[in-house]
Amino acid sequence: MDRKKAAALMLATCFAALLIGWHFLSAGAPSSLSRDYSVSEAGLLEYGITLPAYTITPGKLEENSSFSEVSFESRGAEIAAILRMPGPEIKGKIEGQNIPGIVLLPGATVTKEAEQGLARRLADMGYASITLDQRNLGGIDPQGDLQLFLQGREPEEHKMVYDALAAAMILRDRPEIARDRIIYAGESNGGRSAIIACALDKQARGVLAISTCGYGSAAAIASSAGAIDSDSARFYLSIDPESYLQDISPRPLVMIHSRNDTVIPYSLAEQTYALGREPKSLHTVGCATHGYCREMDIALKEELEKMSEAAEKG
Secondary structure: OHHHHHHHHHHHHOHHHHHHHHHHHOOOOOOOOEOOEEEOOOOOEEEOOOOOOEEEOOOEEEOOEEEEEEEEEEOOEEEEEEEEEEOHHHHOOOOOOOEEEEEEEOOOOOOOOOOHHHHHHHHHOOOEEEEEOOHHHHOOOHHHHHHHHHOOOOOHHHHHHHHHHHHHHHHHHOOOEEEEEEEEEEEOHHHHHHHHHHHHOOOOOOEEEEOOOOOOHHHHHHOOOOOOOHHHHHHHHHOOHHHHHHHOOOOOEEEEEEOOOOOOOHHHHHHHHHHOOOOEEEEEEOOOOOOOOHHHHHHHHHHHHHHHHHHHHO
16 A cells, blocks of 8 residues: 555656656657647647537436436547436425536546446535546556647547536536536546636536646746757646646636545645635545545535536626
């Protein structure tokens, strides 16, 4: 266990060294990728998004909520998801309005089924959610993605963000879900994608990031004294949620993190949070785990209600 913790800490805190170590693989500027996808000179991901073709099974009631299997096409892949809706008793308490929806992105190696504990809690609070089986189950390969980018091809980490944006379009297409009350949420690496997707989706009402942090790419590039070429720098910035924090505002940025997180130290979450703009909140819990725990429920309920209320007033 000590070795695992040490490896995780190294991954989170030594991203600058990885940037410098990989930049030498650069082979020139990438060509224009496609009309609906680009990365700006500032290193910001840009996508044109439309409602994907999707299929959905009839809902199956399970205690206080129901769930359906969803499948949709996204950037050359078939993405599987679970749509979970509050049950009839909970729906009956939501007067005169459709249900708010949440795009829920699990952490690396976590399946959509394994994420249903949090999805059920969200349903109990009155929220629909669509949980994705992310590409490679949320696992990332920055070195491989860098090479794709430099070859003018679309990296997998970028496609993961598009998948989240497509899932939000599916929520907006469902008649029982309020189109103007969509929120992004994610755990660990899923939290990183959730932040980027929310920044790109100007209609979203905010983002809730659990047990996550950014990479500190801007600082690493600035301190490299030109050792990282401009195209590699654009890529590193494009996958770092810290690059997008300014575009979350004026929507809320909410982070929830444990001081006893077993993978990402609390100090790294604080560093990312400090870069965000108001309105923002950082909630601290004490559970000795990485990811969601029941101690987070009070903060979840409070912050999601605020986001929903903002939508009603907007």
